[in-house]
Amino acid sequence: MTKKWVYLFHEGRADMRMLLGGKGANLAEMTNIGLPVPPGFTITTEVCREYQKTKQLDPEVIEQVNAALTALEQQTGKKFGDPRNPLLVSVRSGAPISMPGMMDTVLNLGLNDETVVAMAELTGNERFAWDSYRRFIQMFSNVVLGIELHNFEAILEAHKKRNGFTQDIELQAEHFKAIVPEYKAVVEKHTGKPFPMDPREQLMAAIRAVFESWDNPRAQVYRKINKISDDLGTAVNVQAMAFGNMGDDSATGVCFTRNPNSGAKEFYGEYLPNAQGEDVVAGIRTPYPIAHLKETMPEVYQQLFDLCELLESHYKDMQDIEFTVERGKLYMLQCRAGKRTPIASIKIAVDLVKEGKISKEQAVLRVDPEQINNILHPAIDPKAKLDILAKGLAASPGAATGMCVFDPDRAAKLAGEGHKVILVRPETSPDDIHGMVVAQGILTSRGGMTSHAAIVSRGMGKPCVVGCEAIKVDLEAREFRVNGRVVKEGEVISIDGATGNVIYGEVPVVDPELSPEFRTLLSWADEIRTMGVRANADTPIDAAKAREFGAEGIGLCRTEHMFGQGGHHPERMAVAREMILAETTEERMVALEKLQEMQRQDFYEIFKAMNPFPVTIRLLDPPLHEFLPDAEDLAIEVAIMRERGETGSELQEKEALLKKVRALAEMNPMLGFRGCRLGMIYPEIYEMQVRAIFEAAAQCNKEGMVVEPEIMHPLVSIVTEFSFLREMTDRIAREVMEKHGVTFKYMVGTMIEVPRAAVTADEIAEHAQFFSFGTNDLTQTTFGFSRDDAEGKFLAQYVEQKVLPENPFVTIDRKGVGKMVEIACELGRKVRPDIKLGVCGEHGGDPSSIEFFQSCGLTYVSCSPYRVPVARLAAAQAAARAKGERATSSTV
């Protein structure tokens, strides 16, 4: 038995999208519902996949196409090439996932020197017939034969000029009759062969061209951007033409069953009378709003309106519909779930639930979590006129305006004086944090979506544009150059973190609307999801933000800044250095006591802000040299002072400091003396932190708050590290409780962030009450990738060349890093079935990763406060999918 390669429309169904493509499946469905669809057939995506291998159409496929054509001729009563009643068809691509405008289309196929005459007679419209013919030659020659359009446009322009016309509409039948031979001459000149007159030859060539277009460069790029597999292939739809350009009783248009911008339940769309679809797209004539059709063709309007209602009810989603009116008769050419803005997406989903059309689960599954990320931030007024300087990567959403500043110290100074600033750097480093904190937004000329600037900005919820390579930053001159313009420090620019635009001057901004529908949708998400959502927050301010966005606790409270890292507390940096440079334990203790009191206060404030939610505190993690000046800078200073012949105490101090800095310097700090290794070698540092936490907890307890600190020891790789630290933690808890005469609950757990911790998780779980996966570091160690180095040097190219499907620092690598997570979960639960399992790497806010964590059975995910709504929605989707729910409609 031979395979079925070709389906007549009535042979297909909506759920055959993978085989027939989205368009083909919908045409089939519409046909079967009984809508007025011009008849036709679909050549399957399987044929495309075969074609990509052989670059040929199988004889069997050709045979089936011919049979379908015969059926089509019977349905329409017309015949291909019939000089009396010719059949004309459109040939369109249609992939399983919509790729609008990316692949090729041929309309009016079947016209030739004979059928054009027949068409003129049949329609009584000679101009229409000859215009259609010359359009067909032009389109076919371009799409199928690869002849550039300007060859034809030049001829058209010459005719218009010769006749003194300015618009195409002024050309008449006689002009087109004169144009056609000239067009055909172009074809013969370019191909060495005359334009094909045989409609079947035209058809087969057009089909092949559509299959070829699957691999054209713009389609490849589109698929890469939209993460669509190259293996899907496209179907080809061959459909009898309906003509919207047969006179004033004809029209063509597009409509939506709801407003795709606002989501409002209203009939929305536009159309052009006496036109073909491409005229609407070309934008030469301004279309009428759909309401206008009610006035000119009230019956057609009513029929269209009713059919649209029917379609929405059928598909249970807002539909995007293409229609044509041919001499008063309505044809539905296409329908699909309509693309929509994030706001509309939410409103439509919520309204459909309220209208009883879909379930809450469906509503939650209909909204793309990544998309809603953008509406959680202020945005540039879409109506504003912008002086766009350049475009970079949209690294962190939101709009920001301020004066350009090129170094973090200046930024801090100017912001201190009340100025709004945009920090502009080639790229950022931890040394720039104090400048980033005070800036309205960050702009860098280098770096990718996961560069330091991008990550930190997203964490801060601050707008950021990175990798804007058109901008040449000159730090010394305090200016940047872009396309011949110079922008100096103090000049005002704006950045749009949602689009990547860099704009000269101030821009009007609109505030984010947390619409009632959005709140409703998130509340449904909270009902559906099974994983908790916490936030990564280091300060009471972050904690408050996290609660506002619906976080149910803090999953990662880093304590680095409590030692002065990040420039928030310069006075603490001094004490931290005192501690690090101490020569004796006694000296170190003096500094630690000062830090203890400061940190106790910090923890107290955070507990208060999160009361009664849990707070997971990670003890000091970075290597100590991060708190000291840079070795190279210091070495240069010393070298220059020596060169100048200086000998004073300043030189000696600097030399002594340099010696210490060198002693603490590391070849690979990421794998060095950090995390719990600090706590093992200098137990007094961790003891100080643990005491500060418990002292704060005791205070909260006395004040009647509910507090249950979760103390997290980072970078554990050996069970003995953890058992030592667990004992220490328990001992100090006892001491503090006894001292204050109170009792409070607490937990002691560890990060799982190196592979050894994952594969020995059973041993560790004997002592640890919870695991939190630090998937950033786990990705680094599992791959052997240093994030700082990989992203600039080879990772972008790896993703580009598909060595890796995605950046594993953005979306978790399931096969490798994910395997480690799975192993650790399994081993951990084996010895401690109720072990609490969370994730606090950046993956905690990434929807695809969240789906993976759901499959691992994690207790919660934790992410930056601004991504909490995204995570709530993504977690609900993951839970719904885990129960077998699938989105019943999709715009992607």
Added chain:
Amino acid sequence: MTKKWVYLFHEGRADMRMLLGGKGANLAEMTNIGLPVPPGFTITTEVCREYQKTKQLDPEVIEQVNAALTALEQQTGKKFGDPRNPLLVSVRSGAPISMPGMMDTVLNLGLNDETVVAMAELTGNERFAWDSYRRFIQMFSNVVLGIELHNFEAILEAHKKRNGFTQDIELQAEHFKAIVPEYKAVVEKHTGKPFPMDPREQLMAAIRAVFESWDNPRAQVYRKINKISDDLGTAVNVQAMAFGNMGDDSATGVCFTRNPNSGAKEFYGEYLPNAQGEDVVAGIRTPYPIAHLKETMPEVYQQLFDLCELLESHYKDMQDIEFTVERGKLYMLQCRAGKRTPIASIKIAVDLVKEGKISKEQAVLRVDPEQINNILHPAIDPKAKLDILAKGLAASPGAATGMCVFDPDRAAKLAGEGHKVILVRPETSPDDIHGMVVAQGILTSRGGMTSHAAIVSRGMGKPCVVGCEAIKVDLEAREFRVNGRVVKEGEVISIDGATGNVIYGEVPVVDPELSPEFRTLLSWADEIRTMGVRANADTPIDAAKAREFGAEGIGLCRTEHMFGQGGHHPERMAVAREMILAETTEERMVALEKLQEMQRQDFYEIFKAMNPFPVTIRLLDPPLHEFLPDAEDLAIEVAIMRERGETGSELQEKEALLKKVRALAEMNPMLGFRGCRLGMIYPEIYEMQVRAIFEAAAQCNKEGMVVEPEIMHPLVSIVTEFSFLREMTDRIAREVMEKHGVTFKYMVGTMIEVPRAAVTADEIAEHAQFFSFGTNDLTQTTFGFSRDDAEGKFLAQYVEQKVLPENPFVTIDRKGVGKMVEIACELGRKVRPDIKLGVCGEHGGDPSSIEFFQSCGLTYVSCSPYRVPVARLAAAQAAARAKGERATSSTV
């Protein structure tokens, strides 16, 4: 039923060593063979383990001790505390693994004011009885009551002085009678109680004291050094005393059934007449050689000789025997496998096979692979008098003499002039390699057993002493200071890499003897082992060495030096820089072509040297910045030139170079742009290397050699990396074969050195023909330890504090890193059952790790040439143990 806590000697057996300790098991065995052993009983190690928990003797234990005592009284016909015929006993420790001198012993227990009189009467030797009594008080008080010895020595000295004596032997019975009350007074003063007169009280206290001594500091240290578990515990042996000090017909001594230094089959030992064992140990009197006994007590000598023969035949190993002659009657007090030198160890094992006493497997199992490492290198003549300056860590065995030189350039210069040099540095780095290559040996004041200096030296088989902290190196002054002495450049020193000694001046050296027995033993090892042994060798010279030591191929040929790394080829470094700094692919190709011809020649020479053995070649692995100058040095140079107001082209060039160096600089080079990532981003580099390899192979092939290069792509973490590189490799192989019209075999495989490669090994094995475990890097990534940083900053302390049982860079961490190896082996074999599996990390030469690799079923191990004999032996032991063989005798 109650547990058996106490065993009479005749109730035990030799194989009950874990329960009865080594000494107890041997006493039991000797008793059962029918040797004249003074009767006694053993309290088990289980009691010790209980005691460590409760610090008490269980009443049941006390009951069983009393019962055993009654049996002992019946056997000897003597009674504890009997004023007519008193029983005296010794109380000795005896752990399952010998810890000589580490724990406590009490002799003559049972003496008191009454029994001393009985002893005097029974022996007719009053002096002996009272001397024994005062010795007992002294020993008991020290060991059991914790009173320091000097309290008693002072009394003894006072009596000698008063009588004008200089030696103890001059003291007579009356003197000891006077001394005893004074001794007892000391006890009463220190403990507030009189010296215990009840022998049973004495016994229980002594038993407790022995158990206590299991945890004394020196025993703890001994166990740590010898890697003996703290959980074993010691047994206690209570044995009727035999007195070697009952007059001239008494004696005590130690003998060996073969010479423990040379291994020669000769009766060897020494004894003291009229003495107790402690007198031999104390070294005050010079003992007689055992042959002398033949003259003084011919019958006893003959009995002893016969019994020793019997014991050796029984135990099938050289025995170390303690004996006592009490008034003409021979008692055997102890026997155990004798400690021996490495040379003796080998000779005895081989001789025992030849004598038909043990199998080849047993012989192989009897020799400690680590021990033989030392005899593969020249050693300092043990008879030489040495002026020892200091002692560091013995990092790489062998002796070396030469003039001190403090920088590698000077070392290269002086060596070029024909001087022998010792390179002395605070620590070494890759920049020092050219100095290390020319040096006779390396001495560093910092760093541990796995520091750069240690690793590189071991790799070169060059003597090395590291971490010699007593030495203060002053690089500027070109000298070092040690204990007030100054040693300047040019002065001659020697280092002993087997002991860690640093010696002033030249020392006489003896060459290593690869004795015929050693060769025989290794040939047996080769018969027994199932894993191959290859060497890590980068040059034809290394390859030749590797063959000499029995390597069956090269498991790792690094190609870094072929780009000039390590200072061997400065001219290549220039070309490599040309390649790295190239602005265009064309420029890069010019440099690569030069390198290709150089490398082709290198590979040709290596193939020739190893013909017909296989050679595994690892393509370029280190990050490119390792071939460029240090950024900080360069930055300082530039800063100083600017400070001086220079503006010339030299400054500009340096600035340009600095910019490139900075662009290539990395935060964590270990996890950065290196390994196959270089080959992915700059395919032309790997293509050049692959072409050079195949061109060399083609040449060998034409010359009739057998060559099968194994091309190894390093640092693969993603299957797509490998599949890309595999295709490239196959393509170039085809091209080269076609070009030369030849065919040769080759293999393409990968290193497994990051966890992701291990957990996705099934995917990788679909393309890879072999895996080679790079366990150095795999240890770094699995733990998240940077070796460079960890060893100096926390790893030593981790091992010290038992956070880790051993340094995982020396002995593979089975639970974590080993798990990765197991996972990869399993996944790899699943898809490619015949996959070749090797290891080329340093663990390939470590006996414990080799045993693990045997259990994983690896095809071969690869290690530095000098460790090949160690690996051959260790692999044979692993294979024998895998078949269930256990060493039937052990000196450890």
